[in-house]
Amino acid sequence: MITRETTVVIIGGGPGGYEAALVGAQLGASVTIIEKLGVGGAAVLTDCVPSKALIATADYMSDFEVAAGLGVHLTDHAGSVVEDAVAEPQTVNERILELAEAQSADIHRNLEQAGVRIIKGVGRVTARDRVVAETDDGPEELAADVVLVATGATPRVLPSAVPDGERILTWQQIYALTDLPERIVVIGSGVTGAELAQAFLGLGSEVVLVSSRDRVLPGEDADAATVIEDVFRKRGMEVLGRSRAAGVERTDGGIVVTLEDGRTVEGSHALLAVGAVPATRGLGLEDVGVELTDSGHITVDRVSRTSVPGIYAAGDCTGVLPLASVAAMQGRIAMWHALGDAVAPLNVRGVAATIFTEPEIATVGIGQVAADEAHDVESVTLPLARNPRAKMQGITDGFVKLFCRKGYGTVLGGVVVAPKASELIHPVALAVQNRLSVDQVASTITVYPSLSGSIAEAARQLHQSE
Template identity: 70%
Template sequence: MSTHESSVVIIGGGPGGYEAALVAAHLGAQVTVVDRDGLGGAAVLTDCVPSKTLIATADYMSEFETAAELGVHLEDREGDAVTDVVARLAEVNQRVLELAAAQSEDIGARLAEVGVRVIQGTGRLSGPGTVVTTGEGGEETLQADVVLVATGATPRVLPTAQPDGERILTWQQIYGLTDIPEHLVVVGSGVTGAELAQGFLGLGTRVTLVSSRDLVLPGEDQDAAAVIEDVFRRRGMEVLNRSRMESAQRRGEGVVVRLTDGREVEGSHVLIAVGAVPQTSDLGLEEAGVELSESGHIVVDRVSRTSVRGVYAAGDCTGVFALASVAAMQGRIAMSHALGDAVAPLRLGAVSANVFTDPEIATVGMTAAQAAEAEDVEAVTMPLARNPRAKMLGIQEGFVKLFASRGVGTVLGGVVVAPRASELIFPVALAVQNRLSVDQVASTFTVYPSLTGTLAEAARRLHPTEGDV
């Protein structure tokens, strides 16, 4: 396909959509993005950027607690100790929303620079190569050589816990709050629930976390989850393990969450964080022949192709990995494949991810569960508390865990539990992506003192010996 004659229509302006648009424009295609909710999608406007901004504020407040351990104390002008650090939620949320809007504007400016047309409205397939858009300018029919669907997902809503935007909230609605909730009940202990539970705890809210599993963060490394749950409890959060919500309703000036065992938890607000559902209805997908899974996700292969020639999909609507980084990669791969550029299929085994709790949990590649089932894998875990830089920073929790192939020493994966683990996982991700050996990692200079020194030490401990072969 000649890219100079190609037209691309992208439905959805989130990470999968706008990153795909940039690649397609670079390859010479005429690109139109049809976006309903704002460029950047949920990742920028209502999820990743807002939540991590709020969490960063909470992390900043927690540093005041560590400061006392380092010999630093707050005093007023009379020399009296300052005991309370207060967050003003209206100001916090105003900053959150302003940052999100600014990021969205930056994306729009970048798309305009490369000649991408943006239509504010909705798009619907009326055939494999035809998209009908509806926006402020009315209805328009676009013909396309390539169509990319990147419509994302939306919070899962339960019939017994209908959000009202005031007391019963989804994670997209919390940024409308102007006052710190007195008692926030968080239902769901996955990544979103755990992150926001600790975020509001750090802002000064009393938090009760309703978790259906034995540990919070059931999808994460269980050693890491145990560290996080212990931190939650020590900082005053009430964690209700093996508990399921039956309903959530308004009661007076607050809410009541009824559990399936008959218990009731009263609070001022409840945050429902029980997953997401793909936004794939009313897009004309099934009529066009695009295969959907039982859950409603678009079925794609490793180069983002759907079951219909010329129609691709990327992001949360595919159910591959609910990560903005994966959505962006899927979108880039889709355009490279569709427009004839060199492309490598998506490698899920090299995806790095992060849970923005305090400390953070960062992972890449092989998991502990996978390593336990494999006979030819070695693992080593090292606590960060022994690291000199960690001592200087007052870090007491956290660890580094590496997995490597026995005998060969190829780095297969890793887990980092630490402040800013999202930054520390990158050397491990490079090793996994490029199939480096533990010896190559261990022989690379690290700064002394630094937290990355523990990564190098873990690699040294995995050095293959004759007995490993």
């Protein structure tokens, strides 16, 4: 039985931290969060929430183009057709930051109502059962029966491309812009680079995407990445494949990016999207025996335990999966385990992930590479353009792909490339998580017409005959 004498100290107030705090309070512990930015952490204030809000704004811009193809046009008061929608960057960014602050305030209120104490400052582990909070009012030592480290990660920067917050930017600095970049060079074609390149393209910037690999989104389904790159090029983005940036310098009117092969790319702004590094330095972890990987990530097991009893970790600082949903689950699991509640180890098999490009890419379970390496997996891919609802909505790019076990029909994974694929992937995630068969998916009646009908159709095509 947990009592208020059981103390939990959480370093970091992002998804892993605040979700853990709510569980700890629910189970009766005395919980304190130490957070330097604000509750919600970088995920809410500078990363996930703001970036997806920016992307959603760009999506509205593209809706005007789609509407024109469907025969719908805006006209001005004189009846003339309005050709272009125009974004107001300062207004857009002000709204985004207000939204992020509002979300942080909502989380703060929930935590206070649950009885969680919130300290604004920086936490440091000084012993297995001691944490020091460095605040504006000086240090405060906290006793802790349980410590959870949920400090996240920060943008990786290059020594030859130092962000200045004006022309050379990380993804956390773009919301300070008052004018739309005329020509922005995005360095890095992973998830963050691809998402923000698409966002600025949709808002009206010229965009150059510098990719060190053969294609954009090199870690994703190859078919999906090809669709996205084709869409990027079709909409006017300049994609430089097999082009690694060597450095970025300011010029009188903008920036110049030097590539390793000697070529240069000029622009008004540069956006660095070359990955993230775990925020684990200076926390005192090594001093108390917490094991870190060579990359600086905290080593944890499937119930979020570190190598030191009583110290847990969750989120991007662990390197398990860089998703807010996974961070939140790691934090909950840590509290359930530490406080003696029923708990199941983290299972990433059914974790769905989305890349918020346009169209979106949503995935769950195994992918094409794993399927190609296995002898007992088959798949089917259905172009979305054949779907009647897609035709009605002017959708021409995208597909649904399902993987199943031969002979059994068990759904093993799926890929959806479509507008709002983040919503469409859920039935596939349910099937993967609960080991449903393709026949069970196919026998569930879908709305007609609907994009989800393509998921049922793919399942029907994978029917396992006796």
